Amino acid sequence: MIGPTPPDVDLIRARQRSRNRMMALLLGFFVILFFAITIVRVGGAH
Amino acid sequence: MPAYSAAHPMTDAATLQLPTDWRDFLSLTKPRVMSLVVFTGLCGLLAAPAPIHPVLGFTAILCIAMGAGGAAALNQWWEADLDAGMKRTAQRPIPAGRMERTDARDFGIALSVASVGIMGLAIGWLAAALLALSIVYYAVVYTIWLKPRTPQNIVIGGGAGAFPPLIGWVAATGDITAMPLLLFAIIFMWTPPHFWALALFVQTDYARVGIPMMPVVAGEASTRRQIFGYAVLLAPVALAPWWIGGTGAVYGIAAAVLSLAFIALALPVGLRRAIGGDAMRPEKRLFGFSILYLFALFAALVADRLAFAQGWQG
Numbered sequence: 001m002i003g004p005t006p007p008d009v010d011l012i013r014a015r016q017r018s019r020n021r022m023m024a025l026l027l028g029f030f031v032i033l034f035f036a037i038t039i040v041r042v043g044g045a046h
Numbered sequence: 047m048p049a050y051s052a053a054h055p056m057t058d059a060a061t062l063q064l065p066t067d068w069r070d071f072l073s074l075t076k077p078r079v080m081s082l083v084v085f086t087g088l089c090g091l092l093a094a095p096a097p098i099h100p101v102l103g104f105t106a107i108l109c110i111a112m113g114a115g116g117a118a119a120l121n122q123w124w125e126a127d128l129d130a131g132m133k134r135t136a137q138r139p140i141p142a143g144r145m146e147r148t149d150a151r152d153f154g155i156a157l158s159v160a161s162v163g164i165m166g167l168a169i170g171w172l173a174a175a176l177l178a179l180s181i182v183y184y185a186v187v188y189t190i191w192l193k194p195r196t197p198q199n200i201v202i203g204g205g206a207g208a209f210p211p212l213i214g215w216v217a218a219t220g221d222i223t224a225m226p227l228l229l230f231a232i233i234f235m236w237t238p239p240h241f242w243a244l245a246l247f248v249q250t251d252y253a254r255v256g257i258p259m260m261p262v263v264a265g266e267a268s269t270r271r272q273i274f275g276y277a278v279l280l281a282p283v284a285l286a287p288w289w290i291g292g293t294g295a296v297y298g299i300a301a302a303v304l305s306l307a308f309i310a311l312a313l314p315v316g317l318r319r320a321i322g323g324d325a326m327r328p329e330k331r332l333f334g335f336s337i338l339y340l341f342a343l344f345a346a347l348v349a350d351r352l353a354f355a356q357g358w359q360g
Contacts, residue, residue: 008064015065022068033105037168040101 066149070139074122074150075115075157082340083114083210089344090211090229093293093351094218102169106217109165110210113177116157117206120185123150131255134248154185165217173217180209194256197263200245204237205230211344225292228283232343235280239273239312240336246270246315247326247333266320273332274309274316281305284343293350300346304339311335 087110091103098106122129122138130141139145158181166174188203196202208230215226245252245259246269252259261269284305288298314328 012064015067019065019068033101033108036101037105040099041168 066139066145070144071119071153074119074139074145074153076118079118080111080114082337083207084111085341086229086233086344087111087210087214089348090214090226091218092214093211093229093344093347094215094226095351096219098218103218105164105168106173106214109161109169109174109177110213112157112161112164113181114210116154116159116161117181117184119150119154119157120181121154121189123147123154124185124189126150128255128257132251134251158185169217170220172220172222173213176209176213176216180206180213183209195258197258197260199258200241200260201238204234204241207237208233224290225287228287228290228292229344229347231283231286232280233340235276235283236336236340239276239280239308240333240340242269242273243315243329243333243336246320246329270316270318274312277309277312277316281309287347293347294354296353297346297350300349301343304343304346308335308339 084107088107091098091106122140125135126138126140126147129135129138135141140147140150158178162174162178162181165177184203184206188199188206192199192203211229211233212222212226215229216222242260245261246266249259249261249266253262260272264272281302284301285298287293288295288301311328311332315332318328320326
């Protein structure tokens, strides 16, 4: 069985970085959203 | 233990698989279908006679989109083998080999659970229950149960796509009345002619993988008659919100004009018979217009509410 060649390793790293960046953006987005929801709900708005 | 070691890049890299690109997870949610879901959900929310805080309104629409995305991912997890056999779907992430099947399942479950949980906590549990019902309806009742068993799959399964405006309305008002049920009924009646128009020009794909779509089972002539029948039945349902006084003339006139155009385009589809090498132009035109019809009808619903709020109509 032939393993990944160096360019494949670079591709794997690039994919991982891309996924991690997207995950960080999503987590940040949901932190802000939950904070905003909490403020609105505590304020009694519907 | 790290998955990748710089000291032995080749050895460790050889045990690694190429991670799925995040764009493939996004495509698993069927973004184009989701745009219609988000739009009708948003229109239901905006047309409701109760104001909702913009943050909560945004959250409700986000939850509807996440729920639709989760259901779409579960649909592709279950139908991966069928998708591989159809030209239209063979390049989706699972049949194309870019994603593990179980990853799609887990992603679908995570999105679905998160959407219902957030909807319940932030908006209300009635809207969350309807969202959960819509996900189960699409992923289980339609995908797993009806689609492979009956040519009526689209008729009954159309209920899944009819939920968003109902959920949007309930998110704003907190209760179910005649108006959101009529919005549900409009999409329910719209789905068969919309989908069967598509099925008429991709029926060889469905026949190849054994899905009992109406043109495959009942034949083309019967499907064409039913398309026209549903187009005629859709008109009074689309006008019903105006008849019961739930909307004003802006919506009523738009619904009448759009429904007449829908019937006019469905008529040649109902009357004609395709011949060998047929370009199926009337069917493609009807399919295209059916999408425009739903966008325009729900946009008219919101415009009507705005006109009422501005005092332009009583």
